[in-house]
Amino acid sequence: MATKTVLALLAAVIAGALIFWAFWGAVQPQLGQQDDTEQRSPYTGQPADPAPVLAVKVDNAKQARPHTGLDKADIVYVEKVEGGQSRLIGIFSSQQPDSIGPVRSARESDIELLRQFDRPALAYSGVRKALIETVEESPLYALPPGDAPKAYFRDPDRRSPHNLFVRPEEALRAAPDASLSEDIGFRFGPRPADGKPTDERTVRYASASTSFNWSAKEKRWLASFDGTPARTEQGERLGAPTVVIQHVTMQPSRYKDVTGAVTPYIETVGSGKATVLRDGQAFNATWQRETATDGTSFSQPGGEPMPFARGQVWVVYADR
Known part of the structure; x- marks a missing residue:
């Protein structure tokens, strides 16, 4: 009799445990727990299926602001261009807004930077004549307005040349073989x-500055350009949970703009120091990229991978 009682109690305990774990498995995703089988973007660490990659060269002159669609980018790169001005590249894959811009011209070093995404589509307004063949023969899916006219439009309420915008859906339709999102070296995890x-942290060029202020309320770094808060057309602040300040060599290239200002060539292959901003803290790090087709890895001083906070990532290139 005692044995039957023990067995009955044991069966009841096992049944109760099974019911509990079945219930827990059902509610766990609702409580924000991660599902290891869920597809995640290699660029943000957030849920997303692999999707075509669109890179957009974005104007950052004062007349080009506020920007459109930049808040939907997975990654935002900040580059130095002629005269110490700044320009942006938005990487879009997880989500595609209705339009992005203003769109401006590409630079020689953009080819090297974007090769780590394999063969992304590149939306840009054009390049100087000496670079046309270089860009068009590169492994990138080059999409200037002449090659994808339906993808571009001009906003009559803005002044040229700061009024050209691209429609991502149309751009990717013109690039059916654009590469899908894949690992480029970013790692995400606890702080x-x-x-x-x-x-606060600021990166300065000769004629431009990019600043980030930590917002504990929004749990992200709020961006400012040239001392002015960066906003979308709807008035929302631009910013990201993770900002990477990557120190690189930016040597003079063989090209100049129409005013004679030399175009810098940003060397994104190699290694160097970096500062990673996340969770209201700054972390010393190093970066390494062996070849143009490799991703860029970021490491802590002890050699462990430097984890980013999940969400949009900004990478700002700074002089060594």
Whole structure:
């Protein structure tokens, strides 16, 4: 009799445990727990299926602001161009807004930077004559307005040349073989323990500055250009949970603009120092990229991968 009672109790316990774990498995995703089988973007660490990659060269002159669609980018790169001005590249894959811009011209070093995405589509307004063949013969899916006229339009309420915009859906329709999102070296995870509390960080070029201020309320770094808060057309602040300040060599290239200002060539293959901003702290890091077709890895001082916070990532190139 005692044996039957014990067996009955044991069966009841097992049945109860099975019911509990079945219930827990059902509610766990609702509580924000990660599902290891869920597809995630290699660019943001957030849920997303592999999708075609569109890179857009974005104007960052004062007359080009506010920007359109940049808040939907997975990654935003900030580059130095002629005269110490800044220009942006938005990487779009997880989501595609209705339009992006203003769109401006590409540079020689953009080819090297974007090769880590394999063969992304590149939306740009054009290049100087000496570079046309270089860009068109590169492994990128070059999409200037002449090759994808339906993808572009001009906003009559803005002044040229700061009024050209691209429709991502039409652009990708013109690039049916654009590469899908894949690993480029980013890693996402909990914040390391050796950060330095930081409220603000600024990267300066000769004629431009890009600043980030930590917002504990929004849990992200709010961006400013030239001392002015960066906003979308709807008035929302631009910013990201992770900002990477990547120190690189930006040597003079063989090209100049119409005013005679030399175009810098940004060397994104190699290695160097970096600062990673996340969770209101700054972390010392190093970066490494062996070849143009390799991704860029970021490491902590001890050699462990430097984890980013999940969400949009900004990478700002700074002089060594």
